[in-house]
Amino acid sequence: MNSLARKIREGDARALARAATGIENRDPQALETLRELEEFGGHARIVGITGPPGAGKSTLVDALATALRSQGKTVAILAIDPTSRITGGAILGDRIRMQQHHADPGIFIRSMATRGSVGGLARATADLVRLMDCAGKDFVIIETVGVGQDEVEIAGLAQVTVVVLVPGMGDDVQAIKAGIMEIADVFAINKSDQPGAGRVEQELHAMLSLTEGRHPAIVQTVATEGKGIAELLEACSAGDLAAGGRPKKLAGDKMAGATSDKIAGAAIDHLGIAVKSLEQAVAFYESIGLAVGHRETVAAEKVHVAMLPAGDSRIELLEPSEADSPIGKFLEKRGPGLHHMALRVPDLNAAVERLRASGARLLNEPRRGTGGHLYVFVHPASAGGVLLELIQESAS
Ligand SMILES: Nc1nc2c(ncn2[C@@H]2O[C@H](COP(=O)(O)OP(=O)(O)O)[C@@H](O)[C@H]2O)c(=O)[nH]1
Ligand SMILES: [Mg+2]
Incomplete structure (x- = not known):
């Protein structure tokens, strides 16, 4: 000890x-x-x-x-x-x-x-x-x-x-x-x-x-x-x-x-869903008992976000603030639906190293988000058809 x-x-x-x-x-x-x-x-x-x-x-x-x-x-x-x-x-x-x-x-x-x-x-x-x-x-x-x-x-x-x-x-x-x-x-x-x-x-x-x-x-x-x-x-x-x-x-x-998710291994942090109307989607999820914990507009991504906690994870509703945005383009191409899945991992750099070694397609270098967390996106082609976000809570 x-x-x-x-x-x-x-x-x-x-x-x-x-x-x-x-x-x-x-x-x-x-x-x-x-x-x-x-x-x-x-x-x-x-x-x-x-x-x-x-x-x-x-x-x-x-x-x-x-x-x-x-x-x-x-x-x-x-x-x-x-x-x-x-x-x-x-x-x-x-x-x-x-x-x-x-x-x-x-x-x-x-x-x-x-x-x-x-x-x-x-x-x-x-x-x-x-x-x-x-x-x-x-x-x-x-x-x-x-x-x-x-x-x-x-x-x-x-x-x-x-x-x-x-x-x-x-x-x-x-x-x-x-x-x-x-x-x-x-x-x-x-x-x-x-x-x-x-x-x-x-x-x-x-x-x-x-x-x-x-x-x-x-x-x-x-x-x-x-x-x-x-x-x-x-x-x-x-x-x-x-x-x-x-x-x-x-x-x-x-x-x-x-706490086991954070210490022992990966867990689902959130599911990101692209929607045309945040209000309508929020109303639906509220009707089944969820509640908005947090809202924000991320200017850099041109997106309005509503986070609804669900157990240990969350549902992230994403509405484009402009058509010319990643979520706007996703809606145009694929329609509303699951946009990405985010997994929380204990050690992002170690995960990235393993992904690189296995030839997975990373969409960016690990970056720091507004909440201080580290994140990286993995191409759907490598992740079973779903855009995958890996997140590590801020360690410092
Ligand atoms: N009359 C009365 N006032 C109370 C009672 N319990 C707390 N208060 C008062 O209510 C105010 C708010 O109390 P506080 O404990 O800070 O509430 P909290 O915000 O729920 O933590 C304080 O001024 C307390 O003195 C009570 O049983 N009767
Ligand atoms: Mg108090």
């Missing part, structure tokens, strides 16, 4: 913080440390807390951590705010609030905002969760803002997901994104010191009565006063979630699934 890994196992908080930073930066040495620690994982209870901004998620996490510490349990808190690049400051607020725990080596706290792609954030988060598990933390709590598919993806790392609602949402409970509702194992109706908590609970019951099988727990809380925290913790700790109809997930399984 390397010395960093050993220190982490000995409970050295600074070593853990250093490894966590390395993992956020995709530092190969930190990823190696994680591999060395692998055998110790699989014991943590991983709880996801999600809900709209201002619902009191951070206050709840803080109260849960305090309760766990009083039971002698160790805790890691990962606060992830994909919206902070828009709203600013939210994370700083959390940091200040969490300072009461800073002297306590039994609590590890890390706040993260998105830098670049949310897909990258989801992967870094998966590895951080795993690091905390392997470091021996009893509980790993992931706080995310529940606004879209990306957060659903991050929440997917958790064994138990708490969706935080507040009174005053009124009829909006019905309107809450279906995807968010479906991931809930527990509903926390926070701010139940304010009028309307009972109504939210009734609406939840009404809504859940229409769905088959699953009956997530519903807990009313007042995070600022510590009310309902013991009940919430009990709901999160329930050893057997099968009572709610949902099979119990194991930390080990989850972790392996979340």
Whole structure:
């Protein structure tokens, strides 16, 4: 075991913080440390807390951590705010609030905002969760803002997901994104010191009565006063979630699934589909339950792009911004359809070397994309008739 890994196992908080930073930066040495620690994982209870901004998620996490510490349990808190690049400051607020725990080596706290792609954030988060598990933390709590598919993806790392609602949402409970509702194992109706908590609970019951099988727990809380925290913790700790109809997930399984693609070998990063109308295509995929995680226009390629996460990979819809563009020409020649398949590989240069040796037709030298990733295209003639893109996540 390397010395960093050993220190982490000995409970050295600074070593853990250093490894966590390395993992956020995709530092190969930190990823190696994680591999060395692998055998110790699989014991943590991983709880996801999600809900709209201002619902009191951070206050709840803080109260849960305090309760766990009083039971002698160790805790890691990962606060992830994909919206902070828009709203600013939210994370700083959390940091200040969490300072009461800073002297306590039994609590590890890390706040993260998105830098670049949310897909990258989801992967870094998966590895951080795993690091905390392997470091021996009893509980790993992931706080995310529940606004879209990306957060659903991050929440997917958790064994138990708490969706935080507040009174005053009124009829909006019905309107809450279906995807968010479906991931809930527990509903926390926070701010139940304010009028309307009972109504939210009734609406939840009404809504859940229409769905088959699953009956997530519903807990009313007042995070600022510590009310309902013991009940919430009990709901999160329930050893057997099968009572709610949902099979119990194991930390080990989850972790392996979340990171093995990057460590062990290739995985489908995305499928690129050329379409005439992004709006129509997005509407179709939304109708089957996907959601747009990211949109952009790539001027250099003259293309509008919408990315829709699907499991560990994504669907990339491509609409030409001008007829005279690679996608425009593709549409003209072949019509709408699968344009390319992108595989994520652990070592792009090694893959390129092997492809060259086998005589495959590469369409470009490995290049760096806007997200810092390396990519190369392989001609369909070499790849079974499909244009193939190989991608390596940024290593530096
Ligand atoms: N009245 C009341 N206010 C709360 C409660 N929980 C949190 N708050 C307040 O709601 C605001 C937002 O809380 P925060 O934890 O930052 O929400 P987050 O954005 O979901 O993390 C803060 O001012 C909290 O003090 C509660 O149970 N009752
Ligand atoms: Mg917060």
